[in-house]
Amino acid sequence: MSLQPLKILVLLMVLVVPSWADDEFLDPEDAFRFSASLVSPGMFEVRYVIADGYYMYLDRFRFDVEPRGIVLGTPRFPAGQWHEDEFFGRSQVFRGQVIIGIPIVAGADVSGTIRLIAVSQGCADAGICYLPTEQTKDFELIGSLGAPSLTR
Amino acid sequence: MSRAVQVLLFVAVMLVAGVGGYWLSGPPRPGAVDVGPVLAATLPDLSGAPQTIGNWRGKVLVVNFWATWCPPCLEEIPQFVRMQERLGGQGLQFIGIAIDEPEKVRMFAQKNAINYPIMIGQLDAIELSKSAGNKAGGLPYTIVLDRSGRVVSQHYGGLNEEILQPIFDDLL
Numbered sequence: 476m477s478l479q480p481l482k483i484l485v486l487l488m489v490l491v492v493p494s495w496a497d498d499e500f501l502d503p504e505d506a507f508r509f510s511a512s513l514v515s516p517g518m519f520e521v522r523y524v525i526a527d528g529y530y531m532y533l534d535r536f537r538f539d540v541e542p543r544g545i546v547l548g549t550p551r552f553p554a555g556q557w558h559e560d561e562f563f564g565r566s567q568v569f570r571g572q573v574i575i576g577i578p579i580v581a582g583a584d585v586s587g588t589i590r591l592i593a594v595s596q597g598c599a600d601a602g603i604c605y606l607p608t609e610q611t612k613d614f615e616l617i618g619s620l621g622a623p624s625l626t627r
Numbered sequence: 628m629s630r631a632v633q634v635l636l637f638v639a640v641m642l643v644a645g646v647g648g649y650w651l652s653g654p655p656r657p658g659a660v661d662v663g664p665v666l667a668a669t670l671p672d673l674s675g676a677p678q679t680i681g682n683w684r685g686k687v688l689v690v691n692f693w694a695t696w697c698p699p700c701l702e703e704i705p706q707f708v709r710m711q712e713r714l715g716g717q718g719l720q721f722i723g724i725a726i727d728e729p730e731k732v733r734m735f736a737q738k739n740a741i742n743y744p745i746m747i748g749q750l751d752a753i754e755l756s757k758s759a760g761n762k763a764g765g766l767p768y769t770i771v772l773d774r775s776g777r778v779v780s781q782h783y784g785g786l787n788e789e790i791l792q793p794i795f796d797d798l799l
Contacts, residue, residue, distance in 0.1 A: 560698040598699075602784035604698065
């Protein structure tokens, strides 16, 4: 057996790196990876990719948009999974991934940036809950929101 | 280098790597926490009166960041109440910092007969917990300080009497 320095280094990395990663809780942005798109002139779609061992509460999502002249409708959630705890009883939660449709019920003449604001909250099975997290996505639009040209 | 020496060297390196990996990956090391902002912080209590955490210096302090929307936070609090009742006379002092709406905190504190000071904060309390080592911003998050104000223990997630008692045995 010949133990060259490179082999030793590789073995060190194999031992050290996973043990570091496994014991750390993820930052909320990594536990609940957010993305958003404008899938039609009247509908935003928000997607969260949820890390293994983490979940998000259905009733703690909030969505808003700027500028204020634009009005969002009721978000369309898929069915969640039932989660039970002794304090809040049964709640619907999402694991793995959730895609939420957010209709735009009243548009406005927009030329420039509109910002979708998403607030969410989730927990880790290992026993911590994250503070509500706000994430945003900017869209560059030309024209009215009812029939926008999406430039970015 | 003989084969036996190579094997011994390999075992030694692996031991160092294992111990080092454990050390690096374990709970945040108390030395990494700047407790100054926590002791200097002034936040309103349940009656709205400002309270400075440093005023309790000299006791063994357990500073617990929590919220009413956080199930693991609610699970540990009755145990804190029991330990405060049992060990308060020996110099143990729990302090709760709720990142929440004041009315919800007041209702929960009343219902659960919380017998230690609760302060309420928003963004300021979030930043405080991060300065105290709560990198991921999760709750509950708890630090234990000895009588000189040095952080001796940090905990992500729920605590119970079995975990805390040995820590207190060394400090009280």
